[in-house]
Amino acid sequence: MSQEPAAVQSPDRVHLPTSVGYLLKEAASALRSAMEAVLRPLGMNVTHYSCLELLAQRPGLSNSELARGAFVTRQSMNVLLVALERDGLVSRAEHASSGRALPTELTPKGRRQLATASAAVWAVEVRMTASFSDAERAGLGDLLSRAVSSLRAEDPAA
Numbered sequence: 001m002s003q004e005p006a007a008v009q010s011p012d013r014v015h016l017p018t019s020v021g022y023l024l025k026e027a028a029s030a031l032r033s034a035m036e037a038v039l040r041p042l043g044m045n046v047t048h049y050s051c052l053e054l055l056a057q058r059p060g061l062s063n064s065e066l067a068r069g070a071f072v073t074r075q076s077m078n079v080l081l082v083a084l085e086r087d088g089l090v091s092r093a094e095h096a097s098s099g100r101a102l103p104t105e106l107t108p109k110g111r112r113q114l115a116t117a118s119a120a121v122w123a124v125e126v127r128m129t130a131s132f133s134d135a136e137r138a139g140l141g142d143l144l145s146r147a148v149s150s151l152r153a154e155d156p157a158a
Helices: 020-042 046-057 063-070 074-086 108-128 134-154
Strands: 090-092 104-106
Touching: 020 046, 020 108, 046 063, 046 074, 046 090, 046 104, 046 108, 063 074, 074 090, 104 108
Parallel strands: none
Antiparallel strands: 090 104
């Protein structure tokens, strides 16, 4: 199966099979679907997992910081945090040490749930990159990081 050259791209015509933006969106959609499939049996979704993973790596994040990191609204994150706290997966300080933000941390139960979920998500990532060499995997990570940096440098809202 031959692929048309990237030169087919032009400002007035996007060739979807070679459009980097379209391919990234397609990959992100496939990745999210695969992650949801492995997280669903654990009673979780991608946002739930992302919140726990962010807290494991950066304990004490506020609702706003978690929302930004999980790509959801502050309101959605607040609803999730209330549920996670109710389920004993996170704890939030009753009073802010400074300002109004209530820092959130994982509980031991939250750490256990995250460990199970992380293993499942890691297996998805391994499956996604199984046909890549180590150099290709590292190169893809570098290219994606640079793409994000380039877009954020041009976006004052980022």
